[in-house]
Amino acid sequence: MTPKSMNADTVGRSARSSVMNFLNEIAQRHPGAISFASGRPAERFFRPEAWAPAEASFYAHYAQANGMSESAARHRLAQYGATAGIIREEIATQLRIDHGVPCTAERIVVTVGCQEAMALCILALCNARDRVLLVRNPTYIGATGVADAAGIRVVPVEPTADESLDQALARSVSELAREGLSPAAFYLIPDFDNPTGEVIAREDRERLLAQCAQHRIVVLEDNPYGMFRFEGETVPSMAQLDRHGGVIHLGTFSKTLFPSVRVGSAAFPETLFGDADAAVALRENVVERKSFLTVNTSQHCQALVGALLRHYGGSLADHVRAPIGFYRRNRDVAIESLTAGFRGFEDRVSWNQPAGGFFLSVRLPFEFDDNALDTCATRHGVLVMPMRYFAIDDGWRDTVRIAFSNLEPETIREGIARFCAYAVDRMRNPST
Amino acid sequence: MTPKSMNADTVGRSARSSVMNFLNEIAQRHPGAISFASGRPAERFFRPEAWAPAEASFYAHYAQANGMSESAARHRLAQYGATAGIIREEIATQLRIDHGVPCTAERIVVTVGCQEAMALCILALCNARDRVLLVRNPTYIGATGVADAAGIRVVPVEPTADESLDQALARSVSELAREGLSPAAFYLIPDFDNPTGEVIAREDRERLLAQCAQHRIVVLEDNPYGMFRFEGETVPSMAQLDRHGGVIHLGTFSKTLFPSVRVGSAAFPETLFGDADAAVALRENVVERKSFLTVNTSQHCQALVGALLRHYGGSLADHVRAPIGFYRRNRDVAIESLTAGFRGFEDRVSWNQPAGGFFLSVRLPFEFDDNALDTCATRHGVLVMPMRYFAIDDGWRDTVRIAFSNLEPETIREGIARFCAYAVDRMRNPST
Numbered sequence: 001m002t003p004k005s006m007n008a009d010t011v012g013r014s015a016r017s018s019v020m021n022f023l024n025e026i027a028q029r030h031p032g033a034i035s036f037a038s039g040r041p042a043e044r045f046f047r048p049e050a051w052a053p054a055e056a057s058f059y060a061h062y063a064q065a066n067g068m069s070e071s072a073a074r075h076r077l078a079q080y081g082a083t084a085g086i087i088r089e090e091i092a093t094q095l096r097i098d099h100g101v102p103c104t105a106e107r108i109v110v111t112v113g114c115q116e117a118m119a120l121c122i123l124a125l126c127n128a129r130d131r132v133l134l135v136r137n138p139t140y141i142g143a144t145g146v147a148d149a150a151g152i153r154v155v156p157v158e159p160t161a162d163e164s165l166d167q168a169l170a171r172s173v174s175e176l177a178r179e180g181l182s183p184a185a186f187y188l189i190p191d192f193d194n195p196t197g198e199v200i201a202r203e204d205r206e207r208l209l210a211q212c213a214q215h216r217i218v219v220l221e222d223n224p225y226g227m228f229r230f231e232g233e234t235v236p237s238m239a240q241l242d243r244h245g246g247v248i249h250l251g252t253f254s255k256t257l258f259p260s261v262r263v264g265s266a267a268f269p270e271t272l273f274g275d276a277d278a279a280v281a282l283r284e285n286v287v288e289r290k291s292f293l294t295v296n297t298s299q300h301c302q303a304l305v306g307a308l309l310r311h312y313g314g315s316l317a318d319h320v321r322a323p324i325g326f327y328r329r330n331r332d333v334a335i336e337s338l339t340a341g342f343r344g345f346e347d348r349v350s351w352n353q354p355a356g357g358f359f360l361s362v363r364l365p366f367e368f369d370d371n372a373l374d375t376c377a378t379r380h381g382v383l384v385m386p387m388r389y390f391a392i393d394d395g396w397r398d399t400v401r402i403a404f405s406n407l408e409p410e411t412i413r414e415g416i417a418r419f420c421a422y423a424v425d426r427m428r429n430p431s432t
Numbered sequence: 433m434t435p436k437s438m439n440a441d442t443v444g445r446s447a448r449s450s451v452m453n454f455l456n457e458i459a460q461r462h463p464g465a466i467s468f469a470s471g472r473p474a475e476r477f478f479r480p481e482a483w484a485p486a487e488a489s490f491y492a493h494y495a496q497a498n499g500m501s502e503s504a505a506r507h508r509l510a511q512y513g514a515t516a517g518i519i520r521e522e523i524a525t526q527l528r529i530d531h532g533v534p535c536t537a538e539r540i541v542v543t544v545g546c547q548e549a550m551a552l553c554i555l556a557l558c559n560a561r562d563r564v565l566l567v568r569n570p571t572y573i574g575a576t577g578v579a580d581a582a583g584i585r586v587v588p589v590e591p592t593a594d595e596s597l598d599q600a601l602a603r604s605v606s607e608l609a610r611e612g613l614s615p616a617a618f619y620l621i622p623d624f625d626n627p628t629g630e631v632i633a634r635e636d637r638e639r640l641l642a643q644c645a646q647h648r649i650v651v652l653e654d655n656p657y658g659m660f661r662f663e664g665e666t667v668p669s670m671a672q673l674d675r676h677g678g679v680i681h682l683g684t685f686s687k688t689l690f691p692s693v694r695v696g697s698a699a700f701p702e703t704l705f706g707d708a709d710a711a712v713a714l715r716e717n718v719v720e721r722k723s724f725l726t727v728n729t730s731q732h733c734q735a736l737v738g739a740l741l742r743h744y745g746g747s748l749a750d751h752v753r754a755p756i757g758f759y760r761r762n763r764d765v766a767i768e769s770l771t772a773g774f775r776g777f778e779d780r781v782s783w784n785q786p787a788g789g790f791f792l793s794v795r796l797p798f799e800f801d802d803n804a805l806d807t808c809a810t811r812h813g814v815l816v817m818p819m820r821y822f823a824i825d826d827g828w829r830d831t832v833r834i835a836f837s838n839l840e841p842e843t844i845r846e847g848i849a850r851f852c853a854y855a856v857d858r859m860r861n862p863s864t
Contacts, residue, residue: 040511048506051732052484074480078690079472112544112694112726119725123581145724149555150582258510260731262544292577293551293725294544299692300483301730 026377034415035383039194039358039403041255045323048258051304058307062086077299083291085110086299087306091251091265093314099226100240101249103267107279109286110297114224114252114264119146120286120293121220121248121266122185126152131184132176134169134217138390140194143187143222155183156392165200166207173215185218190238192225192357195390195401199355202235213244216273222250225357227320230328232355245271245279253305255358256316263297263305327358330404333412334360341420345427351402358405361387364423366430367397375422382418458809466847467815471626471790471835473687477755480690483736490739494518509731515723517542518731519738523683523697525746531658532672533681535699539711541718542729546656546684546696551578552718552725553652553680553698554617558584563616564608566601566649570822572626575619575654587615588824597632598639605647617650622670624657624789627822627833631787634667645676648705654682657789659752662760664787677703677711685737687790688748695729695737759790762836765844766792773852777859783834790837793819796855798862799829807854814850 027035063073077086085091088108095101095108111117122143126133133147137156147154155176159168169186176183186208190200200208212219221238239249252264266286272278290296312319335353342349351362366372368386376382387399402419404412459467495505509518517523520540527533527540543549554575558565565579569588579586587608591600601618608615618640622632632640644651653670671681681699689695698718704710722728744751767785774781780797798804800818808814819831834851836844 038512043507043511046507046510048503048510052487055484071480075475075478078478078480078692079475080470080686080691112730115727116725142724142727145720149721149724254512259512259727260510262726262728262730262732288577289581292574292581293548294694295547295574296694298544298694298730298733300694300736301732304732 026373027383030377030381030383033377033381033383034407034411034418036402036404036407036415036419037383037385038406040406041259041358042323042326042406045326046258054307054311055300055304056307058303058310061307061310062303077303079299081296081299083287083296084108085265085297085302087263087302087309090306090309090314092267094309094316095239095249095251095265095267097315098317099223099237099249099251101237101267102240102270103249104270107268107270107283109266109268109283109290110302111264111266111290112294112297113254113259113262114222114250115142116290116294116297117250117264117266118143118187118220118222120289121218121250122146122152122187123150123289124282124285125184125218125220126150127184130181132181134172134183134186135392136188136193137392138195138387138396139187139392140189140222141390143220144392153181154392155181157186164207165204166211169208169211169217173217183215183217185220186212187220187222188238189222189225191223191235192228192354192359194225194357195359195385195387196361197352197354197357197359199235202241205235205238205241209238209242209244209246213246213273217246218272219247220250221247224252224255227256227316228324228327228358229356230324230331239267239269242269245269245273245275256320257305257308261301261304263301324356327356327405329409330407330412331360333409334402334404334416337413337416338362338420341417342424345424348427349423358403360402360404361399362402363399365398366426368400369397372422372426376419380418380422382415382422384419458805459815462809462813462815465809465813465815466839466843466850468834468836468839468844468847468851469815469817470838472838473691473790474755474758474838477758478690486739486743487732487736488739490735490742493739493742494735509735511731513728513731515719515728516540517697517729517734519695519734519741522738522741522746524699526741526748527671527681527683527697527699529747530749531655531669531681531683533669533699534672534702535681536702539700539702539715541698541700541715541722542734543696543698543722544726544729545686545691545694546654546682547574548722548726548729549682549696549698550575550619550652550654552721553650553682554578554584554619555582555721556714556717557616557650557652558582559616562613564613566604566615566618567824568597568620568625569824570627570819570828571619571824572621572654573822575652576824585613586824587613589618596639597636598643601640601643601649605649615647615649617652618644619652619654620670621654621656623655623667624660624786624791626657626789627791627817627819628793629784629786629789629791631667634673637667637670637673641670641674641676641678645678645705649678650704651679652682653679656684656687659688659748660756660759660790661788662756662763671699671701674701677701677705677707688752689737689740693733693736695733756788759788759837761841762839762844763792765841766834766836766848769845769848770794770852773849773856777856780859781855790835792834792836793831794834795831797830798858800832801829804854804858808851812850812854814847814854816851 059070059073063070088105091108092103092105132153132155134157137158144154157168157172239247249267268283338351348365354360385401387396491505495502520537523540524535524537564585564587566589569590576586589600589604671679684696700715783794786792817833819828
């Protein structure tokens with residue numbers, strides 16, 4: 001396929017950047033429909049009553065660490081503060097323990113959610129017209145949306161049936177070189193990908209890292225779902241496997257703690273492909289860009305995250321144990337319901353069984369277009385997410401994404417039954 | 433002067449975008465120096481003990497307004513939320529009462545501080561290579577920094593001795609037209625400007641609005657200091673005077689409440705130069721850009737601002753009464769100290785007496801360069817801000833900015849005496 005080029009003027013006209021608005025709109029029109037559209041963490045595990053005391057405990061800690069009264073600490077932290085953040089130590093510790101990221105506090109930039117980290121890194125790396133962003137196809141629209149808004153060219157890396165991901169990458173690099181283009185970054189969600197739910201295997205990660213290092217392509221490893229593994233062995237994060245200084249690990253507390261805290265992070269490598277000064281320069285460029293977008297991440301929010309990380313002793317593993325059990329059961333109920341609902345159609349419909357995360361995908365023998373979406377919502381009271389909204393090209397028209405994270409099991413059972421009823425009806429009566 | 437053109441690659445090399453780092457660095461090297469460098473609100477008026485109860489009261493309000501339990505409200509608001517924000521009604525009310533901005537809730541976008549509002553509006557308006565950003569000279573580096581990072585050309589509007597601001601604008605527009613360029617926005621701080629402390633007079637605002645409307649240039653009215661008037665009559669905001677649909681009013685709670693809450697806003701006009709659809713399209717473009725930078729403004733922070741606005745009955749006038757008295761006294765002490773310290777040098781040194789805000793400026797008969805800064809810090813224990821860091825051109829080398837907002841009066845007296853001692857010494861011994 002031909003890589004697309006979009007400039008700032010096309011923002012708002014592109015299909016993929018209007019998805020969020022579209023989603024809101026259809027959800028508003030059908031407030032009673034069971035929605036598998038949005039990948040939100042389960043609200044039932046939020047503990048808002050604990051937050052004000054937790055935040056207070058951070059001020060006490062900060063006061064002690066800085067030899068000041070608690071009142072002085074509260075006043076100080078209510079001011080403007082360091083652009084790179086005040087809980088870098090706490091975040092570095094958590095990333096080391098929970099994701100094996102070999103980072104130190106000074107290599108962390110605290111951001112307004114992971115989205116800001118991603119945006120800043122993409123803008124800092126793809127800073128000239130010939131420097132393109134590589135992504136998988138389909139991929140999370142947060143990444144392609146940043147690029148579209150800034151006029152950065154987005155190129156999908158798509159293995160053919162015979163290719164591994166690193167081979168497809170090598171092919172993309174050569175094709176781009178012939179156009180005078182050079183990929184600056186490769187955006188990936190290696191664990192329980194949004195939208196597909198898939199995991200990149202260890203050997204594929206290692207080959208990919210070697211290939212990226214050869215071409216000096218920085219891997220942007222987005223890792224919102226890595227802590228939510230239901231079964232099987234953990235695959236080391238790409239930052240952990242990296243031997244070249246080619247990975248920026250993007251983190252968020254939206255899924256482990258709660259989204260409205262809006263705290264995320266970028267963890268930079270010690271060297272950028274062996275060059276320590278270049279790593280510092282890249283990080284400083286990101287910090288400078290942040291100073292002109294959000295000045296610094298709310299210390300009101302950072303204090304809360306810092307306190308919770310301290311409370312849990314650095315790792316969030318205990319904190320996510322109950323949610324993991326809930327998400328696993330939801331996944332199981334979704335798979336059972338798909339199996340029951342598509343009985344007799346196994347040769348025409350397929351789905352994956354992700355080993356973690358918030359999403360699975362279902363492939364249908366027909367195109368799931370806006371009409372299909374509307375019929376599902378209007379006649380069957382169910383909303384799913386067409387995969388084509390995450391596609392870089394015109395593809396993925398026969399697949400939908402099912403987010404099973406923020407629904408009760410019985411609602412999932414009912415919702416999947418409704419979706420299957422629609423699809424079975426459509427397969428039986430293809431002309432309607 | 434020749435307007436400068438900068439592209440994304442020059443970020444980090446330009447003098448004006450490295451100011452923030454420079455400031456931090458010199459302040460770190462001289463932690464004991466009295467600093468007039470940074471325009472922070474006075475911490476003594478922060479009331480952190482009131483914030484947790486205030487936030488709780490917002491959840492109670494939200495629960496009642498939405499017919500849900502308080503616990504359900506807390507859980508709901510801890511999720512992802514509307515990109516444009518959840519306290520638009522409260523902010524619109526405050527802007528109407530306190531700044532005469534004729535806005536409604538649906539025309540507000542809640543942002544991560546005013547900096548994000550400014551960045552989103554500049555990026556949305558200056559969205560093609562020929563669309564430049566107009567600014568005054570000198571001006572706040574937050575605005576020029578956004579433009580520099582995005583490769584947007586920044587052009588200063590500088591009245592000659594015989595020109596009014598609108599005449600200088602007309603001249604700039606013609607000069608740019610000859611280069612095939614068209615100004616998309618004019619960034620201004622009409623009240624108690626950062627860095628100069630000056631106010632644009634009502635008649636100048638009106639002429640400027642007419643001139644901008646004629647050329648379809650959107651005024652970005654940044655208004656962080658408007659509530660801090662010490663004396664004299666309030667000048668209506670440009671948004672209040674606007675009859676053409678040409679003003680976006682940028683607001684912040686960093687100065688009225690506290691900076692770490694990181695909540696600001698953009699208030700859009702009802703029509704964009706008479707076109708209601710264009711105003712909606714511009715606002716939606718800003719919301720979409722926000723969804724790809726910060727997703728939404730922390731509802732944890734919005735709840736707190738919303739609660740405080742409700743607590744004060746919509747207006748923050750009562751809340752800022754005590755700070756205004758403090759800032760006025762600080763300004764008076766600064767002026768007294770300058771008068772005393774430069775006695776006998778009145779013909780060689782001059783300063784303004786701003787009627788409000790956080791800043792005044794002092795013009796010296798010599799160039800205040802990095803050496804001067806270093807000598808002031810090292811030998812005299814005082815830090816001031818060279819005005820040339822806010823300059824668009826190579827000018828303003830003989831002027832410094834004095835921020836008097838976050839120091840106690842006796843510290844201001846001592847600090848200004850130190851600064852005057854340095855300058856008097858330099859005037860007496862020009863060769864050193």
